[in-house]
Amino acid sequence: MTTPNKKLSSARLTQPTNAFVEEFTASVQFDQRMYAQDIQGSIAHATMLASVGVLTEAERDQIIAGLNTIKSEIERDEFDWSIAQEDVHMNIEARLIALIGEVGKKLHTGRSRNDQVATDVRLYLRDMIVPIRSELFRLKEELLNVAEREADTILPGFTHLQTAQPVTFGHHMLAWYEMLVRDAERLEDCEKRVNSSPLGAAALAGTTFPIDRKLTAELLGFDRICLNSLDAVSDRDFAIEFNSVASILMMHLSRFSEELVIWSSAQFDFVDLGDAFCTGSSIMPQKKNPDVPELIRGKTSRVYGNLFNLFSLMKNQPLAYNKDNQEDKEPLFDTIDTLLGSLRVYADMMSAITTKPDNMRNAALRGYATATDLADYLVRKGIAFRDAHEVVGLSVAYAIKHNKDLSEMSLAELQAFSDQIGDDVFDVLTLEGSVAARDHLGGTAPNQVRAAMKAARNK
Numbered sequence: 001m002t003t004p005n006k007k008l009s010s011a012r013l014t015q016p017t018n019a020f021v022e023e024f025t026a027s028v029q030f031d032q033r034m035y036a037q038d039i040q041g042s043i044a045h046a047t048m049l050a051s052v053g054v055l056t057e058a059e060r061d062q063i064i065a066g067l068n069t070i071k072s073e074i075e076r077d078e079f080d081w082s083i084a085q086e087d088v089h090m091n092i093e094a095r096l097i098a099l100i101g102e103v104g105k106k107l108h109t110g111r112s113r114n115d116q117v118a119t120d121v122r123l124y125l126r127d128m129i130v131p132i133r134s135e136l137f138r139l140k141e142e143l144l145n146v147a148e149r150e151a152d153t154i155l156p157g158f159t160h161l162q163t164a165q166p167v168t169f170g171h172h173m174l175a176w177y178e179m180l181v182r183d184a185e186r187l188e189d190c191e192k193r194v195n196s197s198p199l200g201a202a203a204l205a206g207t208t209f210p211i212d213r214k215l216t217a218e219l220l221g222f223d224r225i226c227l228n229s230l231d232a233v234s235d236r237d238f239a240i241e242f243n244s245v246a247s248i249l250m251m252h253l254s255r256f257s258e259e260l261v262i263w264s265s266a267q268f269d270f271v272d273l274g275d276a277f278c279t280g281s282s283i284m285p286q287k288k289n290p291d292v293p294e295l296i297r298g299k300t301s302r303v304y305g306n307l308f309n310l311f312s313l314m315k316n317q318p319l320a321y322n323k324d325n326q327e328d329k330e331p332l333f334d335t336i337d338t339l340l341g342s343l344r345v346y347a348d349m350m351s352a353i354t355t356k357p358d359n360m361r362n363a364a365l366r367g368y369a370t371a372t373d374l375a376d377y378l379v380r381k382g383i384a385f386r387d388a389h390e391v392v393g394l395s396v397a398y399a400i401k402h403n404k405d406l407s408e409m410s411l412a413e414l415q416a417f418s419d420q421i422g423d424d425v426f427d428v429l430t431l432e433g434s435v436a437a438r439d440h441l442g443g444t445a446p447n448q449v450r451a452a453m454k455a456a457r458n459k
């Protein structure tokens, strides 16, 4: 990065900018990643200016050719980004003037960097939502694959992280799937408000030139136009909304990660995350650490931090544009990068995960996971639920004392707690009987998991 050539925006100022102020106020270090959108926006603007007669067709063509040259210079890494030109917009404009001369100076007619930057950020975010959406889709698909494979696998379901009732692994995966479906819906909804054109708002009040905002919006693929020029240049709701969607999504991944960390521990040993997604320890040779889920949990914090950053950035800003807004980019870009990377690694990790059904089964047996089934059984025999609850509590205490599961007690042992118990009780005391009995919409029965999975696939 260099600091050559004359500034485009400082004729009024008699003193040169303090060297550190120049560096301090510049954004080109981080906003250059929007170069393609900046050029796309400028091409649309020049096309529109020619269509309303502000530029000649020859001028438009020269400008567009120059912008395309600049794009390929940047892509070949031959572009000399300069701090003195402050941001991506002025770097490109200065280079355009250097390349095509006087005509280049006409590009900025009827616009301002204020509507330009708002346009670029919206276009950039819109472009980045595309790979985010596809990685999210891939993760959802991987969850369905696991759910399909593990529709019959039984593990203890937990409340308070204590064994509660048996559930199927497929059902558990579909719970995460449901959350991601809502995230995808939120993302789609947020995209509507991202895809709105601020171009034409100029500095804040619009412009005296006979611009055609509908044409630029159409050329840039925007669905709508930001209708008030003051709002258009200063609104960053769309970025906050995206970061909110990202925060909720990351919260889901973080919760899921917490489970994977627990499940892959030696104490639980329910799943194997695959060596490719774990790392060893530099000192303890036996270790296989679940770094990926731990890091997702950690990265969730930075996405929340970015959301709070953007909220704080906006809360005291009067209309219209303020330089504060330049600070929107780093948190937004960081959220985009973090979310995209997290979804990608998660989808890959879920494609490699394997389960340890015997360990999960044994854990469910150890935890008296079918106690509710016994209570429900007694209710069906005519005992009030509260009384049944007490009978089962006493039976579990007995079973713990004799170190056996409820299903391992003899009929005589069980009948000591209630004479309503018959030998059909063993159908409900098995783990398979317990999950199969929860056979209704949204229940954990393997049948229901398969039906839910099929419905999800058809969507």
Ligand code: ARG
Pocket (backbone or CB within 6 Å): 027, 031, 086, 087, 113, 114, 117, 321, 323, 325, 326, 327
């Ligand atoms: N670099 C600025 C930003 O990121 C561009 C807009 C500057 N406009 C201005 N009037 N200083 O927001």
